[in-house]
Amino acid sequence: MCEKDATSTEHVPPKCLFPEMKDTKGIDFRKELITVPSCDIHNKEKSDDDEFLMLSLSGLIKNNPVGNFHQLTKANRALKRKNKDFIEKQILRNHKLQKVKTTDGKYRIISIGNPNVERLSNCLEHIAYGIYYEEFKKRFDGELKMILEFIEYTDENMQTMKQFIKKRFEVENELNKEIKGKNPLVFYYQFHEPDNFGLIGMRMIFYGTAEAYFSFKPKEAKQPFDMEMKLMESGITTIMNVDGKEFIFNK
Template sequence: MDTAQKCYMCERQATSREHVPPLCLFPEMKDTKGINFRKDLITVPSCDLHNSKKSDDDEFLMLSFSGLIKNNPVGSFHQLTKANRALRRKNKDFLEKEILRNHKYGKIQTTDGKFRIISLGNPNVKRLSSCLKHIAYGLFYHEFKERFDGEIRMILEFIEYSDDYFQTLKKFLKRKCELENELNLDLKGSNPEVFYYQFHKPDEFGLIGLKMVFYGTAEAYFSFMGKDSKEPFNLGLKLMADGFNTVIELGEDKFEFNKKTPANNV
């Protein structure tokens, strides 16, 4: 360990290397019968405080992501192997307390006509956001070789928000990323079936965008606003934030924010 290095999250001296994303999200070869999903993993210098393997956040993230219904086969396989082994070691109320609030079991029909038992509930969004924020800091350090100093904002595409504004915003961001992908921006990550990411070039305000994707389906969008960046101002965005009915066009699509209901349209 280079003693001159500082932590990816703070000014403390680095004492170890932190995997971003956590190592446990990547299936082990003992489960995959020789397929290596742990090649060329990203690590960044970390202090003891910000090395998440010293807490149970890594396992929380694995159990949260591997159980998503729309996962690709690698994510589903990881849920049936490593994630299930981890759950069997827990108390019977662990899912309810830590992963899904108001947890209950349901079933869905698969493409072959069979039924699959699934878990339903409200995800622990606060803890998910905290874990993903640390990964975002780590990827920024890996990409730009410096610690990010500023504010990070995020939207989780795989979460169903109760607020229509955020539901529309995540659809808007998803479409925006799709259009920018058509410009052949680099997708990075040596194990894309598990995880890949994409940084976007700074916009006119100096904001840098980041998209992460886990198991082919769980997307998270981030905006890095450094201390030297300008506070973004766009009339449409300002009207959106202030609650005015606003329609923004993106390619051939239109996104309506703060949609009026018949009650407030009088």
């Protein structure tokens, strides 16, 4: 994250995202967790953020059974220790409970509301820096962009961008199926080769379904990051094509 001397190590992603043996009755979801060097400032007082991330991600409705399990155990224990308005204040604004019918015909009570995207993005950016270090054994120096697949953006262009990037990653994944992470039901990630412009793509997947896409632009990359963004922001209708599928911005 910064140029200060490393004085400690931290887990990326934070350890609390991974179920503990005391809950799983012996199944180990904490195999070879990733740690990276950290300075004091970036490691200190991060535990609130770690817990925030755990509560935000473990509760997503699309999660695999490990995510659901983690929500029912560790996340629920953490929530019991909080004030009544904690979810409203910290996790989901305009929080409401709603009954929905799931694909298997059963009813579930779910929470709906507006997530704290800024804080989520900060937490995930922190992890992305750590994962980059793990992969390349050096600190990332450059610009980082991210889109969260599991967020419904109110901006139509952002939604289209999300679909566009998702499709690009799908195409890339056909070429490179290698995934990394020793506990893939909790967390895994994939890097892609730098593209023509020197941008490096990476996706992280939590609990099997919650995807976050990143684009690393190292300092030495030759092109401006934002050819696509610039076109979009100019307000001109822009069509981008991935593998035969068209994505229309500024419709």
